[in-house]
Each structure stands twice: as structure tokens, then as C-alpha cells.
Amino acid sequence: MKVSTRGDYASRALLSLALHGGLTQPTSVRDIAERTGLPQPYLEQILLALKGAGLVRSKRGVGGGYVLARPPGQISLSQIVSAVEGPIQAGDFGEPHTNGACDHEGQCVLLSVWADVGDTMRAYLDSFTLSDIAARAQGNVSVAPDLTATPVP
DSSP states (O other): OOOOHHHHHHHHHHHHHHHTTTTTSOBOHHHHHHHHTOOHHHHHHHHHHHHHTTSEEEEOSTTOEEEESSOGGGOBHHHHHHHHHOSOOSOSOOOTTSTTTTOSTTHHHHHHHHHHHHHHHHHHHHTOBHHHHHHHHTTOOOSOOOTTSOOOO
16 A cells, blocks of 8 residues: 555644644644645645545634544544545455456465455554644654554544
8 A cells, every 4th residue: 555645645734733722723724734834725625535534624714724523532544544545455456255356366365465454554554543643743652553452433
């Protein structure tokens, strides 16, 4: 899996909201763009996708902008990336044992491996919440996440 600039920018934008009281005080797209160094027009598109996924809410008018839709501890990195990039998977190979997927030598075994790789990537990204990333950004945490932990709902 390769996280595109879209996934990176979405993560950076929500991290900025988390670092600056993003649950209570709306932040304009312009302010997020200035703090993160992201291009504002592209950031607007990304924030709309994040809004559609229920990760942020918007407020119109004077003093408007975006706020996190849930506390940072309830938003995982996998949710952010999936919201703008689609499902987290190693590739688009299909599922073993469906639609003739195992018609060729070794194909089913490899499809199973690729599915496991996608599950591992998703679990790793699930292990990070916006709270975790904000703490790291502030220099408060230096340990790797526990991959055996239960993912964020």
C-alpha cells in the first residue's frame, strides 16, 4: 500500500485540528492550510471527503470552519486514510475461492497472503488515533503502538 498525498494531507489536516482544540472552535480552511503548508484548494476537497465520512463537521459564516466530529481518541489513522483513499488493502486482487480466483497454480495461496498483508496494514493504522499522533507531535510519546490492541470502532 502506498499512502498518496491525499491520505497524507487528510491526516495532517486532522492532526492540525486535534492540536488546536478542533472539537470546539471551528478552524477555517485557510488557517489549516497556513499551519500545515498544504494547498488550500486541494485541502478544501479533502475536507469535504472527510466531512462525508463523518470525521469532521463544518460551520458556515463568520467564525466558521471545520471541527472534529468526534474526540481525537476516537478517530484512527486508518479511518482518515480510508475516508480519502478507499479501503486499505495490499492490492485489488479479489478474494480467494470466489469467481474463479483459484484457477491458476498458487493463485489462491497468494491471494490469501495479500489479504493478510492488507489486514496487517489496516491493523497497524488502526493502532494510531489522532490523540496518539498529537501526543507524538508534541513530543509526549516515543513508543510504538501495541499491535495486539483492539482497533478503534
